[in-house]
Amino acid sequence: MKVTRRDLLVWSAGAAAGLMVTPVPWKILDDTSKWSQNWPWIPQPARVPIETKQSFCTLCPKGCGLRVHMAAGWPVGVAGTATHPVSRGALCPLAFGAHQLNWHPRRLRTVRHGASDSSWQAAQGAFAQAAKEGRVVVVEGYPGRAASSVFETFAQKHGGRCQVVLGSESRSLKPYELWTGVNASSLGYDLENAKTIVSFAAPLLDGWGSPGQFTRLWAERAAGMNDPQLRLIQVESSLSRTAARAWQWVPIREGSDSAMAAGLAYALLEQKLVPAHGPVPSATLSAVAAETGLTPDAIRESARTIVAKTPVLVIARDENPSVAALNVLLGSVGARGGVVRVLKNERPVLSADQTITDARAVLIDASVPWEFNPQTSAEVFRFAAWDGGGSREDWLLPAPGFLEDVVDVPTAPASSVETYAVAPALVKATSEVKSAAQFLGNLDSTLLTSEKIIQTRCEDLFRARVGTLHGREAIRVSEVPSVEKLREELWKGAVWTGDASPPGRLRCELKEWPASAAAKTVDDWSSEWAAPVLPPLATKLYIESGLREAPQRRNA
C-alpha cells in the first residue's frame, strides 16, 4: 500500500485530534507554567522555617500593622495585623506586595545627577554649598516622625523652612484650623462613635484614611456585629464604589458640594432641626436646587435624614470650608462622634507650595508623593526609593526601601486615635542608600539621629505614663516596668495608643458662612497614595482599583 501525502495529512489530523483527548497538551501547559516559576534567574526564598515579625507599613502615613513573613532574613510575604487598633488587619494592595518592592527594576540604587550617575560625596558637597549660599526648603510627606524633627531642626539652624505635602484627609480638616485655633494635624474624625456619616465624595469605603478602619466598621455593621443603625450617606456626583455600598447615595452635580452643604444648612435651620446659632448661608434652597440638580424638597428630606440619627459627622473629600461649616452647625466639632482633638501639642505644619521661589536648594524627602514636583529655580535634591519616571530633579538620591530603615509611625492623618509605633529595619539594604535625615545628619553632626529621637520619644511616653501598649496583649503604660521594656515592646511591633481626650475641649467659632468655593477640579484622590512603582502582586489589584471613578473621568 502506497502512503500518499494525503494519508500523511489525514493521519496528522487524526493524531492532532487524538492528542486533544490525552493529557499531553493540558499537562504540558500546567507543567510549563510551574517550570517558568522556577527559572534559575528568579530569586527563590530559602527553604527554611518562616519567621513572622511584626512591623508597620511606611509606604504612606497611615502606618497599618504588618505581619512580615521572613525566610533567612528576607521578607517573603506580608499580611495585616488583626490586633492593630486602627488598621485592624486590613491592608491596601500595595502593602500586600510591598516585600517585592525592594527588588523592583525601578529601584534606585545609585545617586543620579541629571542624566548621569554620581556619588554621595558629590551630592553632599553640592547640597552643603547650596545651603551656604541661600535658603534651604525641606519638603516632606509624613509629619510628626523623628525624621520630621531632624528636618525642622536643620531648617531652623540654617535659616530655611520645612513644608509638608498633606493628603486629602488632612486637607479636609484644614478649615477647622481657623475656627478652632488648633492645627489640622491635631484633629481627627471620630468615626467609631458617629451614628450618621455624611461623606461629600470622600471614598470612605475605598481606601480613605486607614484602609481597615471604616471598611471594617461598615462590614461589622452589615454582619450585625455592631450598631446596625450606623448610616453612611454619600453625597457624590457619580455612583462610586463608596456610594454604591453606602446606606444612601445622594447624587448631585459635579462641583456642587459647597452649594449642597449650604443648602443642607439652610434646610436644617429652616426646619428648626438644629439650634439656630451661628451664621446662616445666604444661598436659597431654590438656588441650591438649581446648582445641585436636586429639588428643594429632596434637600429638605436629606436634612431630616441626616439628623435622624445623631451624632452626625460630615466629611469632605478635600479642603472645603462649606462642608466643614456643616459640622459646626450640627454641633459636631469637639463632640463625641464628630471632629475631635487627638493630639495636644502638635506644632503647626506649613503646607508645601507648588511654587518655591525664595530658595537656593529644595530637599524633597522620600515620603513625598512622586507626583509632587514644585516649580522652582532652586537646585532640587530628591530622595526616593523608586524612580517613578519623568524626573525633573537635579539630584535623585536613593533612599531606603521597604523596611530597610528604622522609622517611627506617629498618628495617622485624620485618625481619632493617637498612636505611636516603630517600624524596625528588618531588611538589609543591598545598595548604598541614605534617608534624607541621615543625609542632613552627615552635613551637620550636631543634629540628633532619628534613632536617638525615637529613643527620646520612648522615654517621654514612659515618663508620661498614659495610654496603652498593644503588643501580644494590651497593657497600660503605667504598668510597664522600665523604659527599656517599653522600647523593646515597641521595637517588637507593639502600638502605643493614647487615652481618648474628653469631648467638648475644642472651641469652634464660625463668624460667617464660608463663601462657596468656585467649582474646582479636585485631584484624583487615588493618585495621592499611588506609589511610583508597583510590586507584581499589586499590579492586577491596583489596576483594577484604578478603575474607580476619578473626578475628571466622571460625566465625560
Add this chain to the structure above:
Amino acid sequence: MARNTFVFGLGVAVALLVGWVAFPQALYVKKHQPLDFLHKTHAEKSGLADCNECHTLREDGTFAGLPAMEKCAGCHSDKIGDSKAEAILVENYIKPGHETPWLVYARQPANVFFSHAIHVKRAGLTCTECHSTYGESDQVRLYEVNRISGYSRDIWGHSMSRLRRAPHEGKKMNDCEGCHKRHNVEVGCLGCHE
C-alpha cells in the same frame, strides 16, 4: 473514504497510545529515596504509633516536616539491627553528621503557605486524609519527579486523567479548593498565598 477514515483513526489511536501510555512514562523520572525507611517497622518495633512523634508541630504552630537527623540519631547513633537501610543511615548520614536528603512527595512551590497546624488542630483532619495510609506502609514508594515542573507526581496525582481519584490523591490548588468546598470552609487567595 474508508481509507481516509482508517488513516484518521490510526492517527487518533497512535496519539492516544502516546498520550496515555508513553507520555506519562517519559514525563516522570523515578528516583529512589536515599534509604528504605519503613514506617510500619518503626511503628511496630519502636512503638512510634503516632505521626506527631516524628513529624512534629513547633511551638509556634508551624510544621517541622521531616524529622531532623538528630531525631534518628536518638536511636540509631549506632547500628541496632542488621538491615542495609540502617547501615546506610548510620554510616552515610548519622556518623558524618549529614541530614538525610529525603525526597519530599508533597513539596509545594515557595509561594504557597500551607499550615498543618490549622488543618490538624483547628479543622481536625487526620494525617491519612491527605497522606493516605503511607504511615503504615512496609515498603518505600518510588519518588517520581516531573521532568518539566520539577515537582513530585503526588502533586498532580497518580492518575493522569485526574478522574475518580481518591481524596488524598493530588495536591494541586484545585484539590485544596475542592476539599474546602466539601467542608464548606472559605479561604481567600491570601489564606495560602500570603
